[in-house]
Amino acid sequence: xxxxxxxxxxxxxxxxxxxxxxxxxxxxxxxxxxxxxxxxxxxxxxxxxxxxxxxxxxxxxxxxxxxxxxxxxxxxxxxxxxxxxxxxxxxxxxxxxxxxxxxxxxxxxxxxxxxxxxxxxxxxxxxxxxxxxxxxxxxxxxxxxxxxxxxxxxxxxxxxxxxxxxxxxxxxxxxxxxxxxxxx
Amino acid sequence: xxxxxxxxxxxxxxxxxxxxxxxxxxxxxxxxxxxxxxxxxxxxxxxxxxxxxxxxxxxxxxxxxxxxxxxxxxxxxxxxxxxxxxxxxxxxxxxxxxxxxxxxxxxxxxxxxxxxxxxxxxxxxxxxxxxxxxxxxxxxxxxxxxxxxxxxxxxxxxxxxxxxxxxxxxxxxxxxxxxxxxxxxxxxxxxxxxxxxxxxxxxxxxxxxxxxxxxxxxxxxxxxxxxxxxxxxxxxxxxxxxxxxxxxxxxxxxxxxxxxxxxxxxxxxxxxxxxxxxxxxxxxxxxxxxxxxxxxxxxxxxxxxxx
Numbered sequence: 001x002x003x004x005x006x007x008x009x010x011x012x013x014x015x016x017x018x019x020x021x022x023x024x025x026x027x028x029x030x031x032x033x034x035x036x037x038x039x040x041x042x043x044x045x046x047x048x049x050x051x052x053x054x055x056x057x058x059x060x061x062x063x064x065x066x067x068x069x070x071x072x073x074x075x076x077x078x079x080x081x082x083x084x085x086x087x088x089x090x091x092x093x094x095x096x097x098x099x100x101x102x103x104x105x106x107x108x109x110x111x112x113x114x115x116x117x118x119x120x121x122x123x124x125x126x127x128x129x130x131x132x133x134x135x136x137x138x139x140x141x142x143x144x145x146x147x148x149x150x151x152x153x154x155x156x157x158x159x160x161x162x163x164x165x166x167x168x169x170x171x172x173x174x175x176x177x178x179x180x181x182x183x184x
Numbered sequence: 185x186x187x188x189x190x191x192x193x194x195x196x197x198x199x200x201x202x203x204x205x206x207x208x209x210x211x212x213x214x215x216x217x218x219x220x221x222x223x224x225x226x227x228x229x230x231x232x233x234x235x236x237x238x239x240x241x242x243x244x245x246x247x248x249x250x251x252x253x254x255x256x257x258x259x260x261x262x263x264x265x266x267x268x269x270x271x272x273x274x275x276x277x278x279x280x281x282x283x284x285x286x287x288x289x290x291x292x293x294x295x296x297x298x299x300x301x302x303x304x305x306x307x308x309x310x311x312x313x314x315x316x317x318x319x320x321x322x323x324x325x326x327x328x329x330x331x332x333x334x335x336x337x338x339x340x341x342x343x344x345x346x347x348x349x350x351x352x353x354x355x356x357x358x359x360x361x362x363x364x365x366x367x368x369x370x371x372x373x374x375x376x377x378x379x380x381x382x383x384x385x386x387x388x389x390x391x392x393x394x395x396x397x398x399x400x401x402x403x404x405x406x407x408x409x410x411x412x413x414x415x416x417x418x419x420x421x422x423x424x425x426x427x428x429x430x431x432x433x434x435x436x437x438x439x440x441x442x443x444x445x446x447x448x449x450x451x452x453x454x455x456x457x458x459x460x461x462x463x464x465x466x467x468x469x470x471x472x473x474x475x476x477x478x479x480x481x482x483x484x485x486x487x488x489x490x491x
Contacts, residue, residue, distance in 0.1 A: 046389070050396055078389070079397070081381070081386060082346035083342075083346075083380075083381075086346060086347060093347075102238040102239070103238065103241055115239070118235060122231055128197055128229045129201050129202065131201045135201050138469055139204050142469070143208070144204055149225050150224075150225075156226070157227075160299075161247060168242050169240075170243040174239075
C-alpha cells in the first residue's frame with residue numbers, strides 16, 4: 001500500500017461510443033451540450049428520496065457507459081414529471097433522453113416483472129387498467145353504461161389493437177423480456 | 185343559435201374503471217355548459233405515456249394514433265380528463281405531425297387494420313374545454329352553490345402544461361389557468377410550497393415501486409399542512425386523484441401517517457358548485473372511502489345530505 005487514494009478508472013472496454021449518438025438520433029439532440037451543472041438532479045422529486053441521480057445518468061450516457069446505464073433499476077425511478085427538462089439551462093430534453101434509454105433497456109431485455117405484467121394487460125384487454133366486477137357494479141349504480149363504449153364493448157376494435165401490437169413486435173418484446181429474466 | 189361545441193370523449197382507463205364519478209360529473213358539467221360529449225366507440229388505453237412510451241415508442245405511438253383516427257373519422261376534436269391520456273394523445277398527435285419517420289412506421293402499422301393517421305384533429309383536456317371553449321364568465325353563471333369557506337389546495341399535475349415550450353398551455357413554473365378555473369367554485373385557494381411537484385404516480389414509478397411514489401405524495405400532504413392545511417385537494421387528472429385519494433390509505437399502511445383530505449377532480453368540484461348533489465355523480469365512491477368505510481366530510485364541505 002503506497003497510496004491511500006483509491007483510483008477508479010473507467011475501463012475503456014465498457015464505453016460504447018455509439019451510445020450517445022443513438023440517444024441524439026432518437027431525439028435528445030442537445031445532450032452533448034450538458035455542462036453537468038446538476039440543475040436536473042436538484043429539482044428531481046425522485047432523486048430527493050432515491051439513489052436516482054439525473055446528472056450522473058446524463059454523464060454516464062455521454063461517456064457511453066451503455067451496459068451500466070441500461071441495466072440499472074434506477075433508470076425506472078423517473079416519474080417523467082418534466083421538471084428537469086423545464087429548468088435545464090442547456091434546454092436538453094432530459095426526460096426524452098431517459099425515455100429513449102428506457103426503450104433501449106427494454107430492447108436489451110431489462111424490464112421489471114411488474115412492468116411486464118401491465119404490458120400483458122394491455123396486450124390482452126387493450127387497457128393498462130381494465131374494468132373489474134366491483135367497478136362494473138359501481139358504474140351501474142351511477143347510471144353509466146355498465147361496460148364503457150371502448151374496446152371493452154367492441155371485440156373488433158380490441159382485435160385491431162392486438163394486431164397493431166403484433167405488428168410492432170410488442171408481444172415478442174414483452175415475452176422476450178420474460179425469457180431474459182428467467183435465464184438470469 | 186350557434187351549434188353546440190362538440191368533443192369526442194376519450195375515457196382512458198382510470199376514469200371509467202376506477203373513478204367513474206368523474207365520468208358522471210363531466211357529463212353533468214358539460215351538459216350544463218352546453219357542450220356535447222360524443223362516445224368514442226372502440227377507443228383503447230391511450231396508452232399510458234410514461235409506461236408504454238418508456239417500453240417501445242413505436243408501439244405507444246401506433247396504439248395512440250389508432251385512437252386519434254377514431255376522432256379524425258368524426259372530424260371532431262378529442263377531450264380527455266386525464267393528464268396521462270392527454271400527454272399520450274396530444275404528444276402522439278404532435279410528434280406524428282412533426283416526425284416523418286415515426287409517421288411512416290406508425291401508418292404502416294395502422295394500414296394493417298385499414299386506418300391512417302392524417303393529423304386533422306386537435307386534442308384537448310377538460311381544462312381547455314372549460315377554460316377556453318366555455319370560458320370562466322359562462323362557468324361563473326352556473327355556480328349556484330359556491331363552496332364558501334372550503335380550503336382548497338391544488339394539484340395541477342405535470343402533463344397538461346409541460347413541456348411549456350411545446351404545449352404552450354400555461355407557464356408551468358407559475359401557472360394560473362387551473363387555479364382560476366378552480367377558484368370559480370368559490371372555494372378558498374390555499375397556496376403551498378410543493379404545489380407543482382409530481383404526485384409520484386407517473387412514469388411507471390407507481391407500478392415499479394409504490395412506496396417511492398407514495399413518498400412524493402406524502403411530501404405534498406405535509407407541505408399542505410405546513411401551509412395551514414386544506415379541506416380538499418383538486419386535480420385535473422384521475423391518476424393523480426387515485427394517487428392522492430387511495431394514496432392516503434396506502435401511506436397510512438406503509439408509513440403510519442394519517443391524512444384526511446377529500447380529493448376531487450375539477451369536474452367533480454364544478455358539479456358540486458353547479459348545485460348537483462354528490463350522489464348524482466357518486467362523490468362517495470372514491471376508493472379511500474370504500475377502503476376506510478367512511479364518507480366525504482360533508483360538514484367541512486358545507487354540503488348537507490339527507491339522513
